[in-house]
Amino acid sequence: xxxxxxxxxxxxxxxxxxxxxxxxxxxxxxxxxxxxxxxxxxxxxxxxxxxxxxxxxxxxxxxxxxxxxxxxxxxxxxxxxxxxxxxxxxxxxxxxxxxxxxxxxxxxxxxxxxxxxxxxxxxxxxxxxxxxxxxxxxxxxxxxxxxxxxxxxxxxxxxxxxxxxxxxxxxxxxxxxxxxxxxxxxxxxxxxxxxxxxxxxxxxxxxxxxxxxxxxxxxxxxxxxxxxxxxxxxxxxxxxxxxxxxxxxxxxxxxxxxxxxxxxxxxxxxxxxxxxxxxxxxxxxxxxxxxxxxxxxxxxxxxxxxxxxxxxxxxxxxxxxxxxxxx
Amino acid sequence: xxxxxxxxxxxxxxxxxxxxxxxxxxxxxxxxxxxxxxxxxxxxxxxxxxxxxxxxxxxxxxxxxxxxxxxxxxxxxxxxxxxxxxxxxxxxxxxxxxxxxxxxxxxxxxxxxxxxxxxxxxxxxxxxxxxxxxxxxxxxxxxxxxxxxxxxxxxxxxxxxxxxxxxxxxxxxxxxxxxxxxxxxxxxxxxxxxxxxxxxxxxxxxxxxxxxxxxxxxxxxxxxxxxxxxxxxxxxxxxxxxxxxxxxxxxxxxxxxxxxxxxxxxxxxxxxxxxxxxxxxxxxxxxxxxxxxxxxxxxxxxxxxxxxxxxxxxxxxxxxxxxxxxxxxxxxxxxxxxxxxxxxxxxxxxxxxxxxxxxxxx
Numbered sequence: 001x002x003x004x005x006x007x008x009x010x011x012x013x014x015x016x017x018x019x020x021x022x023x024x025x026x027x028x029x030x031x032x033x034x035x036x037x038x039x040x041x042x043x044x045x046x047x048x049x050x051x052x053x054x055x056x057x058x059x060x061x062x063x064x065x066x067x068x069x070x071x072x073x074x075x076x077x078x079x080x081x082x083x084x085x086x087x088x089x090x091x092x093x094x095x096x097x098x099x100x101x102x103x104x105x106x107x108x109x110x111x112x113x114x115x116x117x118x119x120x121x122x123x124x125x126x127x128x129x130x131x132x133x134x135x136x137x138x139x140x141x142x143x144x145x146x147x148x149x150x151x152x153x154x155x156x157x158x159x160x161x162x163x164x165x166x167x168x169x170x171x172x173x174x175x176x177x178x179x180x181x182x183x184x185x186x187x188x189x190x191x192x193x194x195x196x197x198x199x200x201x202x203x204x205x206x207x208x209x210x211x212x213x214x215x216x217x218x219x220x221x222x223x224x225x226x227x228x229x230x231x232x233x234x235x236x237x238x239x240x241x242x243x244x245x246x247x248x249x250x251x252x253x254x255x256x257x258x259x260x261x262x263x264x265x266x267x268x269x270x271x272x273x274x275x276x277x278x279x280x281x282x283x284x285x286x287x288x289x290x291x292x293x294x295x296x297x298x299x300x301x302x303x304x305x306x307x308x309x310x311x312x313x314x315x316x317x318x319x320x321x322x323x324x325x326x327x
Numbered sequence: 328x329x330x331x332x333x334x335x336x337x338x339x340x341x342x343x344x345x346x347x348x349x350x351x352x353x354x355x356x357x358x359x360x361x362x363x364x365x366x367x368x369x370x371x372x373x374x375x376x377x378x379x380x381x382x383x384x385x386x387x388x389x390x391x392x393x394x395x396x397x398x399x400x401x402x403x404x405x406x407x408x409x410x411x412x413x414x415x416x417x418x419x420x421x422x423x424x425x426x427x428x429x430x431x432x433x434x435x436x437x438x439x440x441x442x443x444x445x446x447x448x449x450x451x452x453x454x455x456x457x458x459x460x461x462x463x464x465x466x467x468x469x470x471x472x473x474x475x476x477x478x479x480x481x482x483x484x485x486x487x488x489x490x491x492x493x494x495x496x497x498x499x500x501x502x503x504x505x506x507x508x509x510x511x512x513x514x515x516x517x518x519x520x521x522x523x524x525x526x527x528x529x530x531x532x533x534x535x536x537x538x539x540x541x542x543x544x545x546x547x548x549x550x551x552x553x554x555x556x557x558x559x560x561x562x563x564x565x566x567x568x569x570x571x572x573x574x575x576x577x578x579x580x581x582x583x584x585x586x587x588x589x590x591x592x593x594x595x596x597x598x599x600x601x602x603x604x605x606x607x608x609x610x611x612x613x614x615x616x617x618x619x620x621x622x623x624x625x626x627x628x629x630x631x632x633x634x635x636x637x638x639x640x641x642x643x644x645x646x647x648x649x650x651x652x653x654x655x656x657x658x659x660x661x662x663x664x665x666x667x668x669x670x671x672x673x674x675x676x677x678x679x680x681x682x683x684x685x686x687x688x689x
Binding site for chain 1: 444448465468479504505579597664
């Protein structure tokens with residue numbers, strides 16, 4: 001076991017999967033010679049050569065569209081959108097083809113590709129570099145959407161995504177790429193897609209979050225515990241398909257739920273989770289499920305981003321509100 | 328060689344057989360046997376007859392919206408004829424002739440236009456991608472298929488079809504650019520049929536030809552008479568051979584005309600004159616080849632009538648099969664989005680089935 005950060009976990013998963021399966025190829029803007037602007041693909045070209053890890057022309061639609069053709073002709077492309085905010089030119093390819101090829105051809109052609117994207121804010125970046133677009137992708141039938149929050153999960157989930165026979169959008173929390181290290185097994189392993197994880201057990205309220213928001217949410221849980229409130233915390237890990245069983249089991253136990261995400265509130269995954277809770281656990285509820293999210297605004301430039309991102313304090317206030325509902 | 332001699336910047340269009348069926352460039356005649364030329368003729372007639380029937384079924388309300396192919400048979404058949412079985416075809420939606428040339432069954436093609444996804448369930452031994460509707464998006468897939476073949480050391484070429492309108496899309500430029508950079512063995516085959524629905528070719532680009540766009544992407548481009556099978560075949564064959572030799576992609580502009588409507592929902596009389604259509608009818612690709620075959624003694628009028636009749640019957644039988652077997656099975660709507668259905672999809676399907684059961688509908 002070695003202690004590595006989340007970014008190194010991405011690199012390690014890619015390296016191990018490329019070693020395991022010669023069909024796995026990696027390409028995107030700057031991913032080859034330079035190893036990516038964040039260095040997620042560093043040394044892969046050196047190790048596997050220019051036919052396995054390539055620099056692409058600067059064209060997101062083509063990175064995905066060419067990847068589709070490569071997947072159809074026997075390869076497993078793991079492509080990078082340099083920032084999730086630059087994935088929008090590739091939307092037509094993702095929505096119209098990546099997600100549909102299997103269904104369109106009734107299983108004759110499949111697109112087992114992974115589209116990696118660093119997502120999220122809090123890195124004092126320029127416009128378009130802080131987006132959290134998971135809801136767009138989760139809305140599209142035919143895609144799976146994964147958002148890890150730790151180095152251990154990142155390595156296991158990325159390996160699972162690469163081995164998955166369906167296309168996976170893999171959103172990496174770039175804010176915590178290098179934030180902390182964790183002991184991660186050197187051998188390869190899989191964390192199943194579609195399974196959430198209870199990362200803190202509790203009895204009073206269920207907090208659901210994913211990706212970079214896990215740290216804020218866990219801090220908020222600690223602050224709440226100091227005040228005698230014991231939240232259960234779920235790391236959703238897979239945004240599509242959502243692990244409803246884990247969510248519902250927890251909410252049935254606690255009777256209360258808050259969803260935390262940094263994407264805008266309206267149309268976000270928080271709303272979907274609240275709907276699931278209402279459908280499946282209504283009679284167990286002690287208070288209406290609610291959420292702490294980004295605002296319905298574009299992500300602010302760095303001088304204002306501290307207001308946009310949910311903080312442990314904002315989450316704590318909401319926890320107290322929900323726990324004291326009608327008392 | 329022909330790519331050098333027919334530089335699109337010099338406004339040269341490759342024509343080998345003129346409108347009267349006369350060979351005007353004998354030195355450029357491609358290496359096709361009489362049997363092969365006859366086979367191309369049969370495939371063109373098959374395309375025309377089965378296309379006509381599809382249009383008729385649509386008019387009778389038995390087929391959905393349909394994109395007719397009238398006038399573009401030479402471009403489609405002669406280009407697809409230059410491929411090997413192991414090569415890939417990545418179509419848009421007006422390539423009936425290319426599908427038939429590649430060996431696709433008419434039942435499958437009709438099933439697609441009948442409104443059933445199994446019409447895109449291409450048999451394992453055919454390398455044809457499903458119909459792609461979003462304009463130019465599929466060019467990227469052809470480049471990926473071709474590049475993957477190259478990286479895996481497989482001797483395969485990908486041809487992709489699109490119209491003049493597609494050349495205005497970003498995906499056209501991105502695909503051509505990528506194929507050029509990585510020398511992906513791709514043939515970009517543009518059927519310039521002069522119209523993108525109602526918008527004429529002049530509003531798609533200020534360039535004199537579409538073929539010349541190749542030059543900016545570092546590949547050869549050529550404009551050919553799209554109603555001349557010999558020109559189409561010769562250019563495509565050379566493009567395919569180049570790709571196979573590792574020399575990279577080619578852009579072919581087949582200069583042709585859509586004699587029919589864009590689709591059955593379109594009324595072309597609103598945007599073009601009868602005179603223009605009349606003028607292009609005189610350059611009909613099948614008439615032209617027929618004249619050639621008659622002059623060579625390779626075809627008789629009786630034989631032609633027999634061929635036409637046989638394909639008409641084939642179309643009727645194929646459509647009979649489709650009408651009897653074309654309804655979508657409920658579970659198929661849910662089954663193919665993922666390798667395994669998600670719990671969400673299982674739940675939605677079961678809930679809907681329960682609804683139908685309670686109403687006595689299943």
